[in-house]
Amino acid sequence: MKETSTETRSVVVEREIAHPPEKIWRALTQPHLMEEWLMKNDFSPVVGHRFNLRGEWGGVLDCEVLVVEPNRKLSYAWNFAHEDPAYDLKSVVTFTLVPTSAGTQLRMEQVGFHPDQRQAYGGAKAGWQQFFENLERLLAGMN
């Protein structure tokens, strides 16, 4: 796949969850429930509503509601302003809920990562791989 500087990359996380879409929708859209699994927020499920997500690490994300289709689809802008373009992020997060026999197929797609917001792991020499693995474990434990 050829990458151009205008192309963006996305992150997709999908999981089948043993709960009905209506219930997951509540957890995705009620601020006190969102705080339990995502971050502190002043969310409201209204298209055009601007809100912030506040991470425990002190970071603040600027967000805006883009799509609200109850029990089916929720989308909002997920922006992190930073003077360094390598960290400055303008992305869109979209949750899609599809009922299944066992519950719900929940899909999260985050679109908007620029190719230059990627660290070239490929250039890492021997020894770096282990370091990065340790680093990722460390970062994962910090969530």
Place this chain on the structure above:
Amino acid sequence: MSNAHDMLFRTLADPTRRALFERLCREGERTVGALTVRAGVSQPVVSKHLGVLKQAGLVRDRHEGRHTYYSAQLGALAPLVDWTREMAGFWQSRFDDLEDLLKRMDQ
């Protein structure tokens, strides 16, 4: 690769220095003396490595009485982390928390 990247790669390329940094990441704030105990090199060498780490913004020092405490500055690693991989990990862990919450909502 930008200068910031070059500096980080150069700073962390030395295994002794990298080991010191990893220890600070794992163990939190430590004095030069405490770091020397298991470093396998002399205190002046440890101090020199800490100086290089500090220049790269990877550690911060804090003076208290006769001691200098060093701590890891994880933010300085940001350029080394692949955002998409990091975000995928972030969302997986959010989904775990979401499932926990959904279980609790039944009760």
